[in-house]
Amino acid sequence: MRREWLALLLVLTITVSAAALSIISSHNPENPSNTKVKVVATFYPLAYMAEGIGGDRVSVKTLIPYNTEVHSWQPSMADMITVSEADVILLNGGGLDWWMGEILNSINMSGKLIVDTSQGLELLPLGSENGHEGDHIERGDYDPHIWLSPYMAVRQAERIFSALVEKDSSGVKYYQERFEALKKRLEDLDDRYQKELANKTKEVIIVAHEAYGYLAARYGFRQQGVIGISADQQPSIQAIRDLVDIMTRYNIRVIYLDPAYSASYVMALKSDVEAKTGWDVQIMKLYLALGPADGKDYLGQLEANLEALIVGLRGS
Numbered sequence: 438m439r440r441e442w443l444a445l446l447l448v449l450t451i452t453v454s455a456a457a458l459s460i461i462s463s464h465n466p467e468n469p470s471n472t473k474v475k476v477v478a479t480f481y482p483l484a485y486m487a488e489g490i491g492g493d494r495v496s497v498k499t500l501i502p503y504n505t506e507v508h509s510w511q512p513s514m515a516d517m518i519t520v521s522e523a524d525v526i527l528l529n530g531g532g533l534d535w536w537m538g539e540i541l542n543s544i545n546m547s548g549k550l551i552v553d554t555s556q557g558l559e560l561l562p563l564g565s566e567n568g569h570e571g572d573h574i575e576r577g578d579y580d581p582h583i584w585l586s587p588y589m590a591v592r593q594a595e596r597i598f599s600a601l602v603e604k605d606s607s608g609v610k611y612y613q614e615r616f617e618a619l620k621k622r623l624e625d626l627d628d629r630y631q632k633e634l635a636n637k638t639k640e641v642i643i644v645a646h647e648a649y650g651y652l653a654a655r656y657g658f659r660q661q662g663v664i665g666i667s668a669d670q671q672p673s674i675q676a677i678r679d680l681v682d683i684m685t686r687y688n689i690r691v692i693y694l695d696p697a698y699s700a701s702y703v704m705a706l707k708s709d710v711e712a713k714t715g716w717d718v719q720i721m722k723l724y725l726a727l728g729p730a731d732g733k734d735y736l737g738q739l740e741a742n743l744e745a746l747i748v749g750l751r752g753s
C-alpha cells in the first residue's frame with residue numbers, strides 16, 4: 438500500500454512539476470493570487486484563525502471537510518497534493534492530525550513551514566478521569582481539543598501569526614493588526630467564561646464526546662462522556678448505568694451534544710434518567726467547532742458554548 442502510494446506520488450510529482458513550469462513561463466506578475474501565501478490547515482479552527490490573521494495576503498485550504506468526525510479521518514491522495522503545494526502547513530498537534538507526519542515524509546519539504554500550533558502548550562493527559570481508557574483511538578497521550586478553549590486558542594493563533602510573518606515578512610504590520618484583533622476577541626471571551634462560570638452550582642457536565650477538557654481545567658469543572666473519543670463508538674450498558682448514577686447523584690439535568698454527533702446514546706441516557714427521577718432532562722448543543730454550524734463561525738460557536746455551559750453549570 439505504502440509503496441503504491443509512493444509510486445503514484447512520484448508520477449504526480451513529475452506531472453505537478455511540469456505543470457508548475459508551464460505556469461511559471463506564463464506567469465503574470467500582476468496577478469495577486471500568485472503572491473498570496475498558500476496555507477493548508479488540517480481542520481476548520483486553524484483555517485479560521487489563518488484567514489482571520491492572514492486576510493487578503495493568504496489563500497487557505499482545509500483538509501478535513503467541515504463538521505466531519507476528525508479523530509478517524511484519513512487523508513486521500515488529493516490531500517497529499519494539496520499539502521505538497523502549500524507554503525505554510527498548520528497542524529493542531531496533540532495527536533489529532535498525526536497522519537500529517539506520513540504525508541510530510543513523502544513530499545518535498547523545501548520552502549515549507551510546518552507549524553504545530555500546540556507546540557509548547559501544556560497539554561492535558563488523555564483518559565485521566567474518564568472511564569473510557571482503551572476506547573479512544575487518539576494517536577498520542579494527550580487531549581488534542583485545545584481549540585475549544587479561548588485561552589488555548591490565543592496561543593494557537595500566536596503561532597499562526599509568527600509563521601505568516603516568517604513566511605511573508607513584508608506583511609508584518611497587516612498580520613500584527615489582524616492578530617491583535619483576533620487575540621482580543623478570544624481574550625475577552627476567556628474573561629467572560631471566567632466571570633460567568635465563577636458562580637456555578639455544579640461541578641460536572643455530561644457530554645456526548647469528551648472534547649471539553651481544556652474548558653473544564655481552566656474554569657473549574659469536570660466532564661463525563663457518553664461515548665468515547667470517536668463518533669463511531671458505542672457506550673456499554675454499564676457506562677450508561679454509571680452516567681445515570683452520576684446525573685442523579687449530582688442533580689444534573691442537561692446533556693451536551695455537538696450536532697455533528699449522533700443523538701441516539703444521549704437520548705437513551707436522557708430517557709433512563711427521566712424514568713428514574715421524573716425530571717426533565719434537557720439536551721443542549723455544545724459545539725466542537727469543526728466547521729460553520731447553525732450560522733455560527735468558530736468564535737460564534739465558542740460564544741454559544743459559554744451560554745450553554747451557564748445553563749448546565751448554574752442550573753438549580
Ligand SMILES: [Zn+2]
Binds near residue numbers: 508582647648666
Ligand atoms: Zn474530538
